[in-house]
Structure formats: structure tokens, C-alpha cells
Amino acid sequence: MQTEPFRDVQEFDDGYLEITWAKRRKILDDKEEFYPDDALVVRDALIWLFRTRNIADPDDMEYEDLSVMLGRYPIVSQEEDLFGLVTEERLIALMTKIDTLLQEEVHEVSFYADDFHGKGTAFGETFNMHELTAAHRTFPHDTLVRVTNLENHQSVVVRINDRGPYIDGRDMDLSFAAFRQIADHSRGVIHARFERLGNKNLAGLCGDGETRYQKRITKAYRFHRGVPHTFPLGQTLALRANKWFVIRSIIYPDGMIENVQDWVPPEDFFSITPSMKGEYRFRFSTPFRHSREMRMNVIDCPKAQN
Structure with missing residues (x-):
């Protein structure tokens, strides 16, 4: 029987969670083998x-x-x-x-309101024109996106809960409430820039979603909580394990590599307070040099979401 996600990628291999995530979202091809050594x-x-x-x-x-x-x-x-x-x-x-x-990149953005209020979205939700949501053709469900009006530089953070728009040249339809936060509704169409902030359900910190943690360095070496897939900018992450572990290195979002080589006993912890948005890559290992990479996306979490 085929192993999820690939026959040649096992649960405790480096990158297993990331490879599984990528295959399920069709980022990787739907093949039976991954060829991790290629x-x-x-x-x-x-x-x-x-x-x-x-x-x-x-x-x-x-x-x-x-x-x-x-x-x-x-x-x-x-x-x-x-x-x-x-x-x-x-x-x-x-x-x-x-x-x-x-x-x-500049995007053309409009809104939808009364004609769709109370009707179903492409993801099975009920569209509410008074919530801060949006429709996009390819962004995954529950992606948080900051939309900035290029004319007045006003911005709003919306959650993707629908597909569309289906008008040539149009890139996103905001809910009526979201559009009104950055433009007068009489404008109809504006030009904007997008900034993806992460996934609401993975974050568990920009809404009511459940936070997912990467806990295992190996089967025997486990963090008490672990590295979250998504973490808020400016907060402190503290990592404590059941046995000695080593934080080998950190690759920051700007590409800088810090060789830490910090040995952490069970009674102590390693902490980091991210100061920039983007992906952080941690390389952990055991004293026996079994290693694993974990990745964490740091976002500037909005104060309130619908």
C-alpha cells in the first residue's frame, strides 16, 4: 500500500510534514515516489x-x-x-x-453584495456581505490577504472563502464591508496590491482555528509543544523537549543563516522572538546527530478577523 505522501518518504524522515502538505495541495506531482536524494x-x-x-x-x-x-x-x-x-x-x-x-503586482479589485448575501460560497459557507471576506480564483480557502488600495493606501485584511471573480481582468471580489473599509462603494473597481499573511486555520492565532505543531525530532525526542506552522510577529517562541536536543541553525526570511549549535537540556528551553515576517527554517538534532528541519511562517497577525 502506498505510503502517504510517497512510498519513499516515511513519517520520521526530514521534511515529511512539508512534503505531505505540498502534495495534498498539488504543489508536488501526484506520483508514487518522491526521489528525495535526487x-x-x-x-x-x-x-x-x-x-x-x-x-x-x-x-x-x-x-x-x-x-x-x-x-x-x-x-x-x-x-x-x-x-x-x-x-x-x-x-x-x-x-x-x-x-x-x-x-x-497591481490587481483590479471590486466587490459583491446584496445579490449574493445569504447564498452559498464555493467552499460551502454562507456569504455575508458584512464580514471581511473575499473571492479569489486560486488562493486557498481561509488564506488571509491584506488588500491595499493604491489610491489612498488604505488596507483591509480579508479571509478567502469563495471563488471568483469571473470577469476578465478582475483579480478579486471583496465583500461589501471589506471594500467600504478601503474605498467608497460608488467607485466599483479599484487597483490594489495583495499581501498574503498565512492560513487562518493553520495559524490558530488570527481566529478560532486549531494551531498545528511540529513536535518530533525523532520518535524518542519530542518537544513539549513544538514549532507551530504559523506564528505571530513579535511574540516569543519557547522550545523545551523531553531530552537533550541541539538547535543547529536557523535560516531567516531574508536568507541569513545563523549557525547556533546550542545544546538544550530537558530542564531548559530555547527561545526566539521573530522580528521579520516570512519563513523561518530551524535545523534540530539529537546528541546522536539524528536531525530534522522544521519551518515556521511568521505573520503580522491582524487584531480581529471575521
Whole structure:
């Protein structure tokens, strides 16, 4: 019987949770084997980056669509060898480029209200025009997005709970309440920028969702609470385990690598207070050098959500 997510990726392997998450969201291909020891090439790295950013429907982000996506987001040159190997530094550089382009991208935004109030959304919810929600064609359900009106620089944080809009050139439909926070409803359409803040259900801190933690370094070495998938900016994360563990290194969202090499006994803890948004990558190990990487997305959590 096939192992979830792949036959050659076991539950206690490095990256198991991340690989499972990626396959379930169609970021990784639906194959039976992952080949974790194979080198990463540019073509695969680009496809995975585009899929993680939800720039299009998953069916429109296959290898044959790569030239179209690179035309829209030229993060590599046309002369780039797509089958060349990707180093960790190169991958971080590609991530930075695509995220910069996405932050600078201008979107056309409108709203929907009375005609849809009380009706069902694509995700089985009941649309309420008075809540701070939005419809987007590809962002996952419950994604939190900060939408900023480029004309007046007013912003609102919304939760994705519907699909759409289905008008050419339109990128998002806000609820009536959300649109009114950043523009007069008589405008009808505005130009805005998007900033994805994370997933409401994974965060468990921007709403009533359940927080998920990465607890195991190995089967025998466990954190009492663990590393959350999502964590609020400026708060302190304290990690304590049932046995001695080692925090080997931390890779920060800006690509800086800190070689910590800090040994932590069971009666003590390791703490960190994130000062920048983005993905943090921790490398933990046991005294016997069994290691595991855990990732944490730090977000600027809004004070209130609907």
C-alpha cells in the first residue's frame, strides 16, 4: 500500500510534514515516489515556486506552461539552463525574486453584495456581505490577504472563502464591508496590491482555528509543544523537549543563516522572538546527530478577523 505522501518518504524522515502538505495541495506531482536524494533542477524549482504562490489554477501550472509563467514573472533569463542544478542560495534568490514581483503586482479589485448575501460560497459557507471576506480564483480557502488600495493606501485584511471573480481582468471580489473599509462603494473597481499573511486555520492565532505543531525530532525526542506552522510577529517562541536536543541553525526570511549549535537540556528551553515576517527554517538534532528541519511562517497577525 502506498505510503502517504510517497512510498519513499516515511513519517520520521526530514521534511515529511512539508512534503505531505505540498502534495495534498498539488504543489508536488501526484506520483508514487518522491526521489528525495535526487538533485533539484531549475525547472522543478520554478514549477514548485509558482504553485506555492498560487499564481494560476494548478492545471495551468504544468511544465508545458512554464514559458507563459516566466513571461509574466521573468525570474530567470531566457538563456537559463532549466536542467541545471539549484543550490540553496539560488533557490532563496528565486523565492525572493518571485515574492518581490508579486508584491509589486497591481490587481483590479471590486466587490459583491446584496445579490449574493445569504447564498452559498464555493467552499460551502454562507456569504455575508458584512464580514471581511473575499473571492479569489486560486488562493486557498481561509488564506488571509491584506488588500491595499493604491489610491489612498488604505488596507483591509480579508479571509478567502469563495471563488471568483469571473470577469476578465478582475483579480478579486471583496465583500461589501471589506471594500467600504478601503474605498467608497460608488467607485466599483479599484487597483490594489495583495499581501498574503498565512492560513487562518493553520495559524490558530488570527481566529478560532486549531494551531498545528511540529513536535518530533525523532520518535524518542519530542518537544513539549513544538514549532507551530504559523506564528505571530513579535511574540516569543519557547522550545523545551523531553531530552537533550541541539538547535543547529536557523535560516531567516531574508536568507541569513545563523549557525547556533546550542545544546538544550530537558530542564531548559530555547527561545526566539521573530522580528521579520516570512519563513523561518530551524535545523534540530539529537546528541546522536539524528536531525530534522522544521519551518515556521511568521505573520503580522491582524487584531480581529471575521
